Amino acid sequence: MPAIEIVGLRKSYGTFDAVRDVSFAVEPGRVVGLLGPNGAGKTTTLDVLLGLASASAGTATIQGSPYAALENPGRVVGALLDAGGLHPGRSGRDHLRVLATAAGIEGRRVDEVLALVGMDRAADRRVRTYSLGMRQRVGLAAALLGDPQVLVLDEPANGLDPAGMRWMREVLRSFADGGGAVLLASHVLAEVTQVADDLVVIGQGQVIADGPLEDLVRGESLEDFYLNLTAETEGVR
Numbered sequence: 001m002p003a004i005e006i007v008g009l010r011k012s013y014g015t016f017d018a019v020r021d022v023s024f025a026v027e028p029g030r031v032v033g034l035l036g037p038n039g040a041g042k043t044t045t046l047d048v049l050l051g052l053a054s055a056s057a058g059t060a061t062i063q064g065s066p067y068a069a070l071e072n073p074g075r076v077v078g079a080l081l082d083a084g085g086l087h088p089g090r091s092g093r094d095h096l097r098v099l100a101t102a103a104g105i106e107g108r109r110v111d112e113v114l115a116l117v118g119m120d121r122a123a124d125r126r127v128r129t130y131s132l133g134m135r136q137r138v139g140l141a142a143a144l145l146g147d148p149q150v151l152v153l154d155e156p157a158n159g160l161d162p163a164g165m166r167w168m169r170e171v172l173r174s175f176a177d178g179g180g181a182v183l184l185a186s187h188v189l190a191e192v193t194q195v196a197d198d199l200v201v202i203g204q205g206q207v208i209a210d211g212p213l214e215d216l217v218r219g220e221s222l223e224d225f226y227l228n229l230t231a232e233t234e235g236v237r
Ligand SMILES: Nc1ncnc2c1ncn2[C@@H]1O[C@H](COP(=O)(O)OP(=O)(O)OP(=O)(O)O)[C@@H](O)[C@H]1O
Pocket: 013, 017, 018, 036, 037, 038, 039, 040, 041, 042, 043, 044, 045, 237
């Protein structure tokens, strides 16, 4: 069973299809890069997958169930969508404690994930004093809190310094090597090249390429492949 499966997904806003007939899967052990120009439909796809928006047609499932039907979603899937979602007046540690309590996760795990993302020393400062990269790290800690099998990440390298980017790659690689599945939306092609096993490219709401990165790119740079592919769908709709 794929860890993530999207079949014939359509999401309409009025008469406008933000995505239509989108299908792809993420298998356990794989890191899949989700690429596409601004407005292509990446966030819409992730929102439906995570139950933040409803599908107009088709299905999006995680471990075989729609997000809303997962019994304990925090233990199945971790998401990092928008590091701006952290409460500025709370410390990083308190933010994670609140999430852990809500998901029935023991407090010890909060210390574990803080250490994992290198935020143990800054954990008791308020989020408003954090840099963007520090907020991203706390966001990743939140995604890992429930020790999930699936990670869904939107621009996770946003604000990370070079060491942070390498560290993020290593975290994702070892997560996938341990049998986890990662869906990673990003515009940073250098990051995607280094970490993704497979690519899904969306253009104007539809899948325009899907497969192992090496088979798609075939010796070209990812940038050349991607820019040629998306040239026809260039421009925000
Ligand atoms: N709530 C909404 N109402 C109307 N249109 C929407 C809504 N949400 C998204 N859209 C439209 O759907 C399309 C896809 O948007 P989406 O945010 O999924 O793109 P994206 O690929 O994530 O883009 P970016 O790379 O810029 O983040 C865009 O044209 C956007 O304007």
